[in-house]
Amino acid sequence: MTAPAGWRPVLSRSALLRHDPVRQADLLIVPERIVVLNEEAAAIVGLCDGRRTVADIVAEIAAEFPGGVEADVVEFLDRVRAEGWLR
Template identity: 45%
Template sequence: MTSPDPNHWCPRPAPAVVTRHDRARGNHVLLMPERIVVLTGSARHVVELCDGTRTVVRITEELRARFPDAPVDAEVGPFVERMRKEGWIR
């Protein structure tokens, strides 16, 4: 299976995935059937931008503008690809 083109693919949450703030954990989480993923660091920001309206390139650009000192270019693409492989986004 090949990765989608980051210039054209607009990732969005998979149908059974919900993002919530978990007060007990003090973090945002992805809720899925029989699974919870705790979003640490900047992961929440990436997930929030995966709303089906932005390409991966645009997500990276927006995060680079928000966090100019962060290694956005090196981390966003691999994280989005991991989320796709895990089935959290489509």
């Protein structure tokens, strides 16, 4: 599966992005699960606001984390979408 060209990802209603000051980490809180995100994953999820397209998100992440991240960002979005955490 690959992200549709015009898709504007947004967190599902059952998912929350929160920062845990104790762990000094960003967390994706979903039903019956807490996912600790690394810096890049948290940045990607943070951009999933329903306004940005996948291409917009890739461009912003590439500016922040140089080094050919397009395929990684799309793959990550596909995985998170498959889990039902993005719509």
